[in-house]
Amino acid sequence: MFECMKIQIINGPNLNLLGKREPGVYGNEGFESFFAALQTRYPNIEFQYFQSNVEGEIINQLHEVGFSFEGIVMNAGAYTHTSVAIADAIAAINTPVIEVHISNVYAREEFRHHSMMAKNCKGIITGFGLLSYELAVQSFL
Numbered sequence: 001m002f003e004c005m006k007i008q009i010i011n012g013p014n015l016n017l018l019g020k021r022e023p024g025v026y027g028n029e030g031f032e033s034f035f036a037a038l039q040t041r042y043p044n045i046e047f048q049y050f051q052s053n054v055e056g057e058i059i060n061q062l063h064e065v066g067f068s069f070e071g072i073v074m075n076a077g078a079y080t081h082t083s084v085a086i087a088d089a090i091a092a093i094n095t096p097v098i099e100v101h102i103s104n105v106y107a108r109e110e111f112r113h114h115s116m117m118a119k120n121c122k123g124i125i126t127g128f129g130l131l132s133y134e135l136a137v138q139s140f141l
C-alpha cells in the first residue's frame with residue numbers, strides 16, 4: 001500500500017497570534033487558513049500541525065515525530081535565538097528539520113541574526129511570509 005509522506009509543522013511562541021500580531025511584519029493571514037490551503041495543495045502529504053508557547057512542549061513534539069516522520073518544518077519564533085534545549089532536540093532526532101521564518105530576520109534587530117538551532121537544521125528559509133513554510137515543504141519532495 002502507498003504510504004503518505006508525513007510532515008510535521010511546528011510553530012513556537014506567539015505564532016498562534018498570526019493575523020493579529022504585528023501585521024506589518026507578519027501579515028494579515030492567520031495560520032489556520034494558510035494550513036488548510038496547504039493541505040489542499042499537497043493532497044499526497046499527511047500534514048500535522050502543532051503550536052505551543054511552551055519550550056518543553058515543542059521539545060516533546062520533536063521527540064514524538066522525530067523518529068518516524070519524513071520532515072519537520074519549524075518556526076521556533078524567539079526560541080530560535082535563545083534555546084539550547086530545542087537545538088539539542090533537533091540534533092537528537094533522525095527527521096530532518098527545516099528552520100523557517102516569516103520575516104527576513106537578517107533585515108531586523110541584530111539579536112535575530114543568530115540562530116541557536118541553524119547548525120542542526122537541514123536548511124533555513126527566511127523572509128517569504130507564509131510562503132516560507134511552503135518552500136520548506138517543497139524541499140522535502
Ligand code: DQA
Nearest residue numbers: 014075077078101102103112
Ligand atoms: C520569527 C522571527 C523571530 O525573530 C521572532 O521572534 C518570531 C517570528 C519569524 O517568523 O519571522 O516570533 O520567527
